[in-house]
Amino acid sequence: MACIQGKAKTKGITERVSGMKQEKEKIDLLLERNANEQLAGVNWDRLNAAISERLNQAGRSKTSKMKYRRVFKIAAGIAVAAAVVFIAVMIRTDTPTTVRFENRGRAEVKFIESKGSASVKIEHASAKAAAVVDLGGSRRKVAKCDIKIIDTSVDKEKNDSRPAWIIIRMPEPVLADNGISKDENDFACLL
Amino acid sequence: MNNSLKVETSDIERLVKASQAGDRGAFDEIIRLYQRRAMRISVSMLGNANEAAEAVQNGFFKAYLNIGKLREPKRFEAWFFRIIANTAISQRKAAKCRAEKINIAGGSGSKKVFSPVEREIGEELKEAIQRAMLKLSKKEAKAIALFGIEDLSREKVAEIMDCSAEAVRWHVFKARQKLKVLLKEYLE
Numbered sequence: 001m002a003c004i005q006g007k008a009k010t011k012g013i014t015e016r017v018s019g020m021k022q023e024k025e026k027i028d029l030l031l032e033r034n035a036n037e038q039l040a041g042v043n044w045d046r047l048n049a050a051i052s053e054r055l056n057q058a059g060r061s062k063t064s065k066m067k068y069r070r071v072f073k074i075a076a077g078i079a080v081a082a083a084v085v086f087i088a089v090m091i092r093t094d095t096p097t098t099v100r101f102e103n104r105g106r107a108e109v110k111f112i113e114s115k116g117s118a119s120v121k122i123e124h125a126s127a128k129a130a131a132v133v134d135l136g137g138s139r140r141k142v143a144k145c146d147i148k149i150i151d152t153s154v155d156k157e158k159n160d161s162r163p164a165w166i167i168i169r170m171p172e173p174v175l176a177d178n179g180i181s182k183d184e185n186d187f188a189c190l191l
Numbered sequence: 192m193n194n195s196l197k198v199e200t201s202d203i204e205r206l207v208k209a210s211q212a213g214d215r216g217a218f219d220e221i222i223r224l225y226q227r228r229a230m231r232i233s234v235s236m237l238g239n240a241n242e243a244a245e246a247v248q249n250g251f252f253k254a255y256l257n258i259g260k261l262r263e264p265k266r267f268e269a270w271f272f273r274i275i276a277n278t279a280i281s282q283r284k285a286a287k288c289r290a291e292k293i294n295i296a297g298g299s300g301s302k303k304v305f306s307p308v309e310r311e312i313g314e315e316l317k318e319a320i321q322r323a324m325l326k327l328s329k330k331e332a333k334a335i336a337l338f339g340i341e342d343l344s345r346e347k348v349a350e351i352m353d354c355s356a357e358a359v360r361w362h363v364f365k366a367r368q369k370l371k372v373l374l375k376e377y378l379e
Contacts, residue, residue, distance in 0.1 A: 031340050038239070039234060041240060047248075055255050
């Protein structure tokens with residue numbers, strides 16, 4: 001009895017599987033038939049011509065794009081070169097110099113050089129301090145020096161003897177190795 | 192039926208290399224060899240020859256622009272079919288809108304100024320299949336078109352779809368299940 005039931009069950013599964021396969025095939029056949037019928041209506045020469053025309057247009061725009069790209073590259077190169085020159089000139093002519101004190105509180109002096117004139121902004125005054133001089137740009141050096149600071153924040157009325165200059169003097173032999181003499185690296189900054 | 196359209200790998204490799212070197216004639220030969228299969232894949236995915244023709248044109252255009260980037264010419268076929276399938280997929284949105292318009296109008300109003308398709312075919316069935324195909328997910332549409340209709344091997348479809356053969360089997364199964372429901376009346 002169990003054997004008969006088992007056989008019936010197997011038969012049922014087989015029928016279901018073959019039924020599913022048939023359905024799958026039916027679907028595939030339907031889609032395939034649809035594709036075939038639609039493709040039967042295609043004018044291949046016309047499609048080919050349409051594709052070729054599209055590619056010809058692409059070829060033409062490709063050529064003009066390449067031409068424009070070359071012009072753009074040259075223009076970009078010129079612009080970059082000009083920018084580099086401009087930045088180099090700016091760095092050389094307007095080099096900020098920072099002086100950091102080694103004293104407590106690390107007061108800061110910002111020194112700006114430009115075309116023979118100079119100005120010094122003193123954020124915190126401190127007399128006769130050992131300082132690190134950091135020259136910006138191409139002349140960048142770090143050295144210890146003696147520094148005499150004139151405090152510009154002091155009011156003229158209160159202090160008539162307001163000094164008009166500052167000296168930042170490099171100690172030897174800090175800059176001797178690059179052949180620049182000590183005198184050349186001293187700064188006399190007019191306030 | 193596709194065997195007659197299949198191309199020797201060595202021939203296609205030669206044509207691809209020539210195309211990469213800028214030989215337009217070689218690419219024209221590629222078009223001639225592959226346009227039918229490209230159309231077949233697109234029609235299968237979009238369910239409409241006019242939409243498919245547009246996708247095929249775009250597909251060849253993309254292939255032409257990017258053939259220089261193909262590193263292994265012997266794998267051209269998979270690369271190209273991927274472009275065609277992706278182009279057809281990206282056109283599905285527009286195709287869906289047009290199909291819906293047709294459906295609302297209750298007839299075939301998609302007459303174009305230029306169409307490579309000369310005659311209308313089995314309108315009702317065509318539209319039903321198109322609507323059904325557009326209801327499949329992108330992966331299901333690709334899988335059923337490439338595996339079920341174009342008769343490519345599961346491994347090849349996996350390569351085109353950039354997934355595993357098992358994933359392809361699953362997408363085909365899901366696609367068939369959905370289509371079975373959507374096209375029930377035509378399967379009886």
